[in-house]
Amino acid sequence: MVSALRAGHSLIAAMGLVSRECPDPVGTEFRICFEEQNYGLEMKTAIDNLVTRIPLQDLRIVVTAIMIRRRPAATLPRCLTRLHG
Numbered sequence: 246m247v248s249a250l251r252a253g254h255s256l257i258a259a260m261g262l263v264s265r266e267c268p269d270p271v272g273t274e275f276r277i278c279f280e281e282q283n284y285g286l287e288m289k290t291a292i293d294n295l296v297t298r299i300p301l302q303d304l305r306i307v308v309t310a311i312m313i314r315r316r317p318a319a320t321l322p323r324c325l326t327r328l329h330g
Contacts, residue, residue, distance in 0.1 A: 250322040256311065257282055274299050 249259035257279065264276035274295055281291040292308050310324045 247322045247325045250325070256288070271299070 246259045246263050249262045250256065254262070260275055260282075261279045264272050264279050266272070267275060277298070278291045278295040281294060282288055286294075289312065292311065296305055296308050306328060307325065310328055314324045
């Protein structure tokens with residue numbers, strides 16, 4: 246996701262990339278989130294649904310970072326890189 250964002254892709258496009266490149270079950274869950282957004286669901290709702298389906302603390306932290314940094318999108322890759330460690 247970080248690589249896609251650094252390359253200039255939108256967050257939605259980066260999520261689509263994760264859905265294609267990650268193995269199941271993560272890839273499938275990100276695909277569902279990606280499709281929900283494409284079908285008109287708000288980003289926050291689609292991401293909340295993702296966290297509901299995958300109740301992992303690590304994902305919750307990433308989602309929180311996405312929602313906090315969503316407005317200034319240029320800083321999101323840096324924020325996610327720092328979370329990765």
